[in-house]
Amino acid sequence: xxxxxxxxxxxxxxxxxxxxxxxxxxxxxxxxxxxxxxxxxxxxxxxxxxxxxxxxxxxxxxxxxxxxxxxxxxxxxxxxxxxxxxxxxxxxxxxxxxxxxxxxxxxxxxxxxxxxxxxxxxxxxxxxxxxxxxxxxx
Amino acid sequence: xxxxxxxxxxxxxxxxxxxxxxxxxxxxxxxxxxxxxxxxxxxxxxxxxxxxxxxxxxxxxxxxxxxxxxxxxxxxxxxxxxxxxxxxxxxxxxxxxxxxxxxxxxxxxxxxxxxxxxxxxxxxxxxxxxxxxxxxxxxxxxxxxxxxxxxxxxxxxxxxxxxxxxxxxxxxxxxxxxxxxxxxxxxxxxxxxxxxxxxxxxxxxxxxxxxxxxxxxxxxxxxxxxxxxxxxxxxxxxxxxxxxxxxxxxxxxxxxxxxxxxxxxxxxxxxxxxxxxxxxxxxxxxxxxxxxxxxxxxxxxxxxxxxxxxxxxxxxxxxxxxxxxxxxxxxxxxxxxxxxxxxxxxxxxxxxxxxxxxxxxxxxxxxxxxxxxxxxxxxxxxxxxxxxxxxxxxxxxx
Numbered sequence: 001x002x003x004x005x006x007x008x009x010x011x012x013x014x015x016x017x018x019x020x021x022x023x024x025x026x027x028x029x030x031x032x033x034x035x036x037x038x039x040x041x042x043x044x045x046x047x048x049x050x051x052x053x054x055x056x057x058x059x060x061x062x063x064x065x066x067x068x069x070x071x072x073x074x075x076x077x078x079x080x081x082x083x084x085x086x087x088x089x090x091x092x093x094x095x096x097x098x099x100x101x102x103x104x105x106x107x108x109x110x111x112x113x114x115x116x117x118x119x120x121x122x123x124x125x126x127x128x129x130x131x132x133x134x135x136x137x138x
Numbered sequence: 139x140x141x142x143x144x145x146x147x148x149x150x151x152x153x154x155x156x157x158x159x160x161x162x163x164x165x166x167x168x169x170x171x172x173x174x175x176x177x178x179x180x181x182x183x184x185x186x187x188x189x190x191x192x193x194x195x196x197x198x199x200x201x202x203x204x205x206x207x208x209x210x211x212x213x214x215x216x217x218x219x220x221x222x223x224x225x226x227x228x229x230x231x232x233x234x235x236x237x238x239x240x241x242x243x244x245x246x247x248x249x250x251x252x253x254x255x256x257x258x259x260x261x262x263x264x265x266x267x268x269x270x271x272x273x274x275x276x277x278x279x280x281x282x283x284x285x286x287x288x289x290x291x292x293x294x295x296x297x298x299x300x301x302x303x304x305x306x307x308x309x310x311x312x313x314x315x316x317x318x319x320x321x322x323x324x325x326x327x328x329x330x331x332x333x334x335x336x337x338x339x340x341x342x343x344x345x346x347x348x349x350x351x352x353x354x355x356x357x358x359x360x361x362x363x364x365x366x367x368x369x370x371x372x373x374x375x376x377x378x379x380x381x382x383x384x385x386x387x388x389x390x391x392x393x394x395x396x397x398x399x400x401x402x403x404x405x406x407x408x409x410x411x412x413x414x415x416x417x418x419x420x421x422x423x424x425x426x427x428x429x430x431x432x433x434x435x436x437x438x439x440x441x442x443x444x445x446x447x448x449x450x451x452x453x454x455x456x457x458x459x460x461x462x463x464x465x466x467x468x469x470x471x472x473x474x475x476x477x478x479x480x481x482x483x484x485x486x487x488x489x490x491x492x493x494x495x496x497x498x499x500x501x502x503x504x505x506x507x508x509x510x511x512x513x514x515x516x517x518x519x520x521x522x523x524x525x526x527x528x529x530x531x532x533x534x535x536x
Contacts, residue, residue, distance in 0.1 A: 009166060033195045064275065064295025065186050068195035075198035088170050094297040097163045098199065105170075 004106055004114060004130045006084070006123060009093055012102025014082045015122035015133070018115045019053045021045055026062025027091065033069040036078025045117075054121055055080040058112050059087040070095025082123060084130065086111055104130065139168055139309075140175045148305070154206035160301040167298060168309020177310045179291075181213045181266065182303035183259050183274035184251060186296025188220035188492035189238045199297075200245040203304075208249060211306035215254040215264060216246055217276045218432070220493050222485040223255070223462075229485065230495050251303065255487040256461035258367065258432045260287065263463070268389055271314055273302030277378070278371035278431050278509065284381040286366045288389035290314045293380045313381060319390065321354035321383050324399040329410040331358060331365075333526040334437075335506040338368040339413045340405055342508035345377025348403070354383045354394055361387040364434055371431050372508040417511055417524035419533075422453070425500040426530055427490040429459030430507035435470055438484070442473045444528065445480060448535040455500070456482040456534070459489040490514065504530055 023043060025031070030040040036051040050073075060066065070092065073079040082102040083092060086109075096103035104123055111130075115121060118136025123129070141149070149165065151158045164176065186192050220239050221231045231239075243253050254262055257276045266272050266289030274280045275294040283289040292312040294302065302308045312318055325344060331337055344353055353373075361384055373379035383391045428441065438458065450456060458477070464470055465486040474484045490496040491513045496503060497520055504523040505511060514522040 009170065028191070033193075063191060064297065065191050065193075065195070067295060067297040068186065068192060068199050071199050071202075072195035075201075090167050090295050090298055093166050093170060094163050094295060094301075097166055098159060098202070098297065 002114065002132045004109065004111065006104040006106055006128055006130050007088075008125045008128060009088050009105055010096045010101065010103040011125045012082060013123065013125055014054060014102055016052065016054050016081045016120070018056050018117060018119045018121050019045065019048060019050055020112050020115055020117045021055075021057040022112055024059045024061045025057040027060065027066030027069040027095065028063040030062065031069055031073070033072035034076050034078070036073055036076070049078070050080045051078040053080050054082045054084060054123070056084045056111055056115050058110065059085060060089055060092045062091070064091050066091040067095035067098065070101065071098040074099035074101065084111055084123070106130070139165060139173060141165070145176060156203045156206040156208055157304065160304045161307070163298060163301045164305060164307055164309055168311060171309065171311040173309035173311040175310050176307045177271055177314060178306055179212060179271045179273045179302050179308050181215075181264065181272045182210070182299045183215050183217065183272070183276055183279055184246070184296060184299045184303060185217040185275040186300075187217045187242060187246070187255065188488070189235055189242060190220045190492055190494050192242065192296075194238075196242060203249070208304050210250040210303040212303060213264070214251045214303035215259050216243070216251055217255070218257055218488050218492050219243060219255050221488050223487045225485065229493070230499060235494065249304070254461065254463070256432050256463070257489070258434070258461060261363070261432065261434050261464065262461050271308065273299045273308045275299035277374035277380070278367065280380050281370035281374045281382070282367060284313055284319070285370060285383065285388050286363065293378065319381060320352065320398055321394055322351040322401070323348055323353050324402045325353045325355045326402060326404045327355055327357035328404050328406045330407070333506070333528065334364055334368040335524065335526040336410065337365045338372040338506065338508040339410055339524070341369040341372025342376045342512070343405060343409055343413055345373040345375065345379050349377025349379065351379070352381050352383070353379070354385070354391070354399060356385045358384050358387065364437055367431050368507065375509040375512040413508070414524060417522065419504055419523040419525060421502040421521055423502050423504045423523070423534065424454060425496065425503045426454060426456045426534060427459070427496060427503055427505045427510060428457070428527065430489055430491060430505065430510040432489065433458055433460040433464070435464055435467060438464070438470055438473055441527070441531070442477060444531045445482065445535060446476065450481045451534055451536060454534045457490065458482065458484045460484065460486055462486040506530060
């Protein structure tokens with residue numbers, strides 16, 4: 001069981017399966033806001049769904065319109081359980097607040113190297129911790 | 139962060155859920171960036187207008203906002219749309235796109251936002267004042283506000299500038315604070331800068347090599363508003379640069395101390411040539427696109443002076459993009475009539491970057507804007523070239 005400290009941007013207590021993008025994500029063009037799947041053809045997660053999962057990515061890039069894409073994930077009932085990143089910036093902060101999706105930042109460590117796709121993780125906003133409950137290959 | 143009683147009550151939802159969310163957004167962005175308090179802003183310039191970029195995602199957002207009948211608290215204006223709002227059929231815009239685009243602008247209007255539909259608010263009577271705090275989101279306009287006018291704004295996004303429009307507030311961090319407006323690198327401009335394209339090339343080069351930093355340019359001999367606009371747009375596109383200083387020209391250059399500048403880089407003829415060489419015309423051009431950022435009255439007149447005694451070649455389309463305010467100006471109207479007679483299209487409200495028609499209908503586009511080159515070349519099927527306005531027109535006119 002591994003524990004990582006997180007900074008709470010939008011609060012919420014969550015537990016679920018992680019889906020990890022190794023590359024920075026552009027929500028505009030990179031995520032389909034209607035279907036909740038990764039649309040970026042260059043992403044290793046292309047075609048995979050982020051619905052009801054904890055979406056982990058190193059940082060976000062691209063147009064600020066990305067915030068509206070995050071909001072539409074919520075409206076279309078395909079939103080992830082939570083968002084976790086190494087670097088919280090304006091696009092995702094705005095999107096997560098509008099959509100009320102719990103959002104956490106991990107400082108000084110690369111979370112995409114600690115958590116892998118398929119791991120079961122839980123985040124406790126009170127204790128400000130992210131815990132890996134079960135590794136995907138164990 | 140310190141919040142007033144009134145701000146706390148808004149956060150708690152006293153004035154509705156939508157306004158609470160808008161303020162939360164500003165507070166959270168501020169917290170992450172280390173802001174200690176919120177400050178008032180005098181205007182908001184809002185990106186996220188073209189249906190090409192916002193898509194259907196924005197409609198669900200409008201639904202949420204509209205529940206509380208919100209209105210803007212400060213003068214607020216829109217960035218360009220995906221089409222000329224009067225002549226979209228002539229542009230070749232399909233009916234679904236035009237319907238959605240009209241709806242988007244109608245939604246913004248309901249909030250009290252003016253449909254200026256331009257990336258150059260400072261050319262249509264909305265010049266920011268020195269020292270004034272604003273919340274602008276169009277990246278070239280952000281840089282113009284900070285650098286050329288000495289106003290203060292961070293690079294806002296569509297949603298955050300809208301949040302500022304509806305609350306009249308932003309968080310005090312980044313370029314709102316004087317200590318963050320100092321230059322970080324000295325650029326000795328050894329190359330001769332004449333045309334708008336030359337200034338655009340300098341900006342592109344700086345952004346690409348030193349992105350994110352604030353430069354202090356020395357050796358620039360003249361800086362009109364049009365040249366500053368070309369420089370601002372290019373650096374903001376290639377390197378997210380939100381501010382620069384130019385010795386003798388920009389309002390805050392005198393505050394700069396020599397000892398602040400520890401790093402010096404030269405921009406020589408060689409660097410300038412290398413950029414032009416990279417985007418040199420290679421194929422048969424099918425579109426000349428001018429007006430990124432939107433053309434000023436002076437630029438439209440300049441184009442007219444070059445083309446008035448000449449004829450356009452039939453296999454090349456020429457489009458000039460500007461704001462509605464400039465297009466309908468008494469002085470411009472007669473010039474535009476003459477340009478139209480020569481087959482040159484002058485469109486308002488949109489541009490080559492945010493309208494779908496340039497990518498859909500043309501394969502080899504030439505422009506004098508590095509910003510347009512930067513964005514249009516992201517589409518693999520479009521070749522985009524860069525040259526000075528004079529060279530472009532000389533080669534394509536008879």
